[in-house]
Amino acid sequence: MARLVGALKQVAPWAAQNADVAIALALAIVVGVLGIMPEEMFAADPEQGAKVQAKFVTAATLVILALVATALLRDRARQAPVEESITSGALAQLPVRLQRLEQIEHLVTGTRKALDALQLVRVLGSRQEIAQAHADARKDTARWSFKGGTGTYLRAVTLPLCVAAARRDKRHLTVRIEVIDPADTEVCETYAHYRRSLSDLPDGTGETWTTDRVRKESYATILAAFWHRQRYGLLDIGVGLSATMTTFRWDLSSTRLIMTVEDPNRAMTALADTFYYENCDTELRLSFEQARRVPLETYKRVPLSDEPTIEEVQELFERIGTPLPKSYNGRDVVDIARKALRAMDPYGEPAVHGRDGT
Template sequence: MARFVWAMKRAAPWAARNADGAIALILAVVVGVLGIMPDEMFGKEGQDIQRQLVNAATLVILALVATALLRDRLRQAPVERTITSGALAELPVRLARMEQIESLAHSTRRALDALQLVRVLGSRQEIAQSHAEARKDTARWSFKGGTGTYLRAVTLPLCVAAARRDKRHLTVRVEVLDPADAEVCETYAHYRRSLSESPDATGETWTTDRVRKESYATVLAAFWHRQRYGLLDIAVGLSATMTTFRWDLSSTRLIMTVEDPNMAMTALAGTFYYENCDTELRLSFEQARRVPLEMYKKVPLSDEPTIEEVQELFEHIGMPLPKSYDGRDVVDIARKALRAVDPYGP
């Protein structure tokens, strides 16, 4: 008895909350029982009463079911209104906030990139990739270094080809060692030999004569490209002092390389380091001895310059080749100018 009373106490709250459903369930059970009982149990008059009870109970069950449905809808209406007027109404605002957060994250990343003054490149592949990114769509290029071998082999031909393809203007400023200054050429050759006496990636060792030929080749390459692309504004300066660094500066980034082919530094445009190196290169170029490239029309060069054309060019611009140079030396300069070997190549 106590267990029955305990069960009723537990069921009473549920029955109170769901009275209509409970009544409908009880009536459905009663109607079901009446419906399956044999007609002989009620007699003729009892059968009429049985049918009336079933019909009446069925109507009551339907009414209770309808009442339960209406009550559930009334309970759900505030929830639906809350969802519709709350979360859904705030959805555009939340989406706008997400866009603001994405924009803020993008701006923060750009600011962090700008604060990163210099990034170290630690492999040939990274250096080559950085050079490729610097060349992409650039409208200007400044170089300062020893003799400009990589400039002649890769940078200048590819930049000119890209500018010609897009039919756009290209400004190039080059500063290399003065080939007429024997002292600075010897200093540079001694420095390169002190790092390694073995031939470099081009297959040659560094001598004073090689330094002079490489610088002459850079001058010749500048004239050759200027004669073939009218939108190329190129200038060459000759320096009397050597540097252990090589600067390559484009519209988007600066790359500073050293003699180690697996080490370099890079900085993006707009950073403190990039802007100051840009100023340094401009001032250094202004102090260098200028090659009169405005005379590029005076001595036309063939696609494969002849010995006479090369000699005449340097005579005409006031940079005569050494008298000790024979035809083989002149051919070597022309080869270095137009078919230079990539010093960072495989």
């Protein structure tokens, strides 16, 4: 009895909250019981008892259906405000929220691209890393753009090795070089003063920076361009002379950009197709277009020997409209030829010379 009372107490709150459903359930049980009871329990006459039993069942069934309909109507009445709230509230704001989600998606995509681009701009912190970056940039490259002071490393390593690799593979090579104009004494003095202000000690070549050295280094770059052009027909090389100096040196190949400074242990590199690489490529192109162009198309007019003579060098610079200073003697011309074809690597690596890159 105690268990029954306990069970009723547990069911009572649910029955009170769902009275119509509870009544319908109770009636359904009663109808089920009446349906299986014998007809004699409703009347002495079996036929009369069956009629009474059928009336009870029919009436109870109608009551159950009415209660079920009432429960359905009540549930619909309860759901109507909720549906109206969802339709007028959340669904009405859905287009705005979808638009915000789309904006967030665009923002995340743009941020991811920016982060990817930043990850590909790397600082190099040693001579070895810088040398390896240059080696990776030279590998199978079809073009090279340089902008800097006088192009010492370019003459010593980059240009000979790139030409040798192109000749070995019998492929085209495009080179664009922009250096200080050796005929502009003012910019040469400015550059020499800048280099001496950083260090008055000899650099990796064993020389200190003077105005005369700046001029000779730039003349040597021009001479090296003509020398290599005469020896490799698939080399498309151009030299521009700038009236302004830069504290950076850009080396750009088909695969990467390397930006160096006067500190031999610090540089920055970026891979192709990144934001930084593309913008530096544009900068170098526009800067080269504004520089005074050396007429390299005249390379056939003054043939240069494997070891250019003093007369050949002097005639070359006369023909291209950039004559050597009158104060230069034979020793100065020989010094320019040596810097052009046997330049010492300022980073301390062996210089490269010759057709085969040796």
